[in-house]
Amino acid sequence: MRLADLLDFAWQVLRGSVSRTLLILLAMGIGVAAVVMVTALGEGARLYVANQFGSLGSNLVIVLPGRSETSGAMPGILIGKTPRDLTLEDALALKRSHAIRRFAPLIIGAGDVQAGARSRETPVLGSTSELMDIRHMEMAQGKFLPPGDPRHSQPVCVVGSKVASELFGSRPALGEWVRIGDRRFRVIGIMAKQGQSMGSNTDEIVIVPLAAAQALFNTESLFRILVEAKSREQIPYAQADVEEIIRLRHEGERDITVITQDAVLATFDRILNALTLTVGSIAAISLGVAGILIMNVMLIAVTQRRREIGLLKALGATGGQIRLVFFTEALLLALGGAAAGLVVGELGRNFAVQMYPEIPFQAPWWALIAAPATAIITAVLFTVAPARRAAKLDPVQALSRR
Amino acid sequence: MIRLSGIARTFLVGGEAVHALRAVDLSITPGEYLSIMGPSGSGKSTLLNIIGLLDRPDAGTYELDERNVTALSDNELARVRREKIGFVFQFFHLVPRLTALQNIELPMVLAGIDPAERKSRLARLLAEYGLEDRAGHRPDQLSGGQCQRVAIARAMSMGPTVILADEPTGNLDRHTGQEVLAVLERVHENGGTLVIVTHDPEIGGRAQRRLRMLDGAVVADEKG
Ligand SMILES: Nc1ncnc2c1ncn2[C@@H]1O[C@H](COP(=O)(O)OP(=O)(O)O)[C@@H](O)[C@H]1O
Ligand SMILES: [Mg+2]
16 A cells, blocks of 8 residues: 555544544643643743843852851861952962953942932942953943943942933032042942842942952952853863962962852753753653553544455455554644644743743754654554454454344 | 365354354356356355454355465555456445445545546446536435445445356346346456355356355355
């Protein structure tokens, strides 16, 4: 039997019993659509988290003072001593590493910011010009901190958009002077609105040069150092370099903690991937149900079409050909159901995107392959029994009864 | 050439053995026109099914064209059946969702014959059996006589050497039955072997060779 004839024959059968065909297509379609939509939700959540992390900066390595390790040795903490401070000199020593593109030392404190009669308490961040690139910040007006030796500073500052509007109202803030503590700073830039991003809100801060912050808060101690590795592949080397350079500067003590953005993201990734896989598998159970439906319908078909099967045998069909006829039918149903399911799933995904535009709903590639594949495999597996029964049918008996 | 020797077929019905055929010996030469008559349950259909390779005997040997077909596998039997045998049934057994043309085409489709070749054979068959203007009709749009003509055309589509008809007129009125019989007899006139099972003595009497069966055995074999 030729393939085209086989398909044509199966097509005639499917067209001959429309309601049966539609029922199976519906069941298969719902199963596939469920898998696609559920995994799109899971993957959307995963990408959302990944984007949020990405907005912190890329290839980020964060250096914190103190060793946050619960293992028994506690190498950094000597008896009766607090961990050594992380200093600007430590940060500048990182220039030696070839794996590091740039870094920004950070000091953070709270200050009263005054402009004219208005005043407001905000977090004040001391850093260098590199911070802007590392954190992917954007300016609404003016410039970011000027480059230069971080040991010396100019009396300038950059303010968040909310701080600017609270201190200056609708008046232009650029070029105005503000007072923080006992020092005066000229506003040289206003940051673009960024909103909440992983807990820190750049709309509500003021950024001053590092040396100014050291003087303001009377401290040499850095809050942390943000390091950007040259590439994703360089992250482990950057981490190792940071640990080694600072250990040497700290007389061999490992008294800092180095976190890579990658490691944190990987943890989230694992959790959310597992979640997506789990809910996707649960949705795939509906495909199993569709498979059982196909089997039942096929078994009924074998009974209903006894005479036809007997006739085909009398006309010279082999058992294999009869099986093939049934498998082709099941395969067409599965393909049709899978296609319908993919379309409905895509419509559902579009609907979800309309409802929550900020979440990138997107079924993962493996779900787009696995869902139709599962539909096809279940359909074929559940047709084995009916097809065998049909092939074994005794033609004489099948033809004898009217 | 059909040669049956010692063919027996026993069915188990409710634990009891029913001897549908008891040691039947029968030879049919190519081109013969043969009728089988006998009371209901005498084994006529069983004999026809064994000749047509639809059923296997429990004992005896069957040689078709000098080849022992008793021991062939199911797949080999299907191939022989497809190439050498044409069946015509009392209840036509057309596939209801297919058109007359598609029904006639079915054996050629199963045999994997090239579509172009099928087309030319179909044109010839439709013309030969007077079905040209019925090609696109489904069985429920055809009369009994037309249905049986479609069934005969289908049986002939693979150019078989043997046509087996089990009460082909049993479901038709007298006049239509005569017509269908005339169509079947053309097979014999063209040199094919024709075996007809019938209840109707008038129809059975037209064959050159007339078999009578009783209780699973051939009790009379008249020629001429
Ligand atoms: N598949 C079967 N199962 C059980 N008994 C059968 C079967 N086919 C035929 N028989 C029995 O075998 C005998 C012969 O049947 P059959 O060849 O159909 O007779 P006929 O065609 O001459 O009426 C009958 O007694 C019938 O009941
Ligand atoms: Mg009978």
